[in-house]
Amino acid sequence: MISWIRNLAxxxxxxxxxxxxxxIxxxxxxxxxxxxxxxxxxSxxxxxxxxxxxxxxCVAIPSVLGFQYLKIILHKTEIELKSSIDNKNADTIKTWK
Structure with a gap:
């Protein structure tokens, strides 16, 4: 998905x-x-x-930084989504009991 940024760098x-x-x-x-x-x-x-x-x-350095930043954001979002799903599943299990 964001690998094109890494490739650009x-x-x-x-x-x-x-x-x-x-x-030369x-x-x-x-x-x-x-x-x-x-x-x-x-000379x-x-x-x-x-x-x-x-x-x-000048193109590569910002591209690498941008890629790393987006990678961190995606990782945090993934953790939040997994946590949210786990909480919903726990609520569903409590409802069944």
């Missing part, structure tokens, strides 16, 4: 990592094509690559 993290790997690969490719090792080119590529990790974590 995992997918966002993986997409962020994928973007980072692609970005592009940075190396640009350095190769430029023919020189430039700190400016490389810009790394900066752009890390942006995808940041964005992935």
């Amino acid at each position: 995992g997918i966002a993290t993986m997409l962020g990592l994928l973007g980072t790997v692609i970005g 690969s592009v940075a190396f490719e640009e350095m190769k094509n430029a023919g020189t090792v430039s700190l400016e080119i490389f 810009e590529g790394i900066r752009l690559a890390l942006n995808t990790t940041i964005q992935g974590l």
Whole structure:
């Protein structure tokens, strides 16, 4: 039911990592094509690559927190419902006696 939130967190993290790997690969490719090792080119590529990790974590962290919160709420609701059912059953048994 709420597992899609957990899945979103995992997918966002993986997409962020994928973007980072692609970005670093592009940075190396640009350095190769430029023919020189430039700190400016490389650092810009790394900066752009890390942006995808940041964005992935910005989605993943709230998703995990939201999932855990909803999981706790559902667990508490389940306990309350079971208690209510047990009380109704006890009342029904008393009525039969």
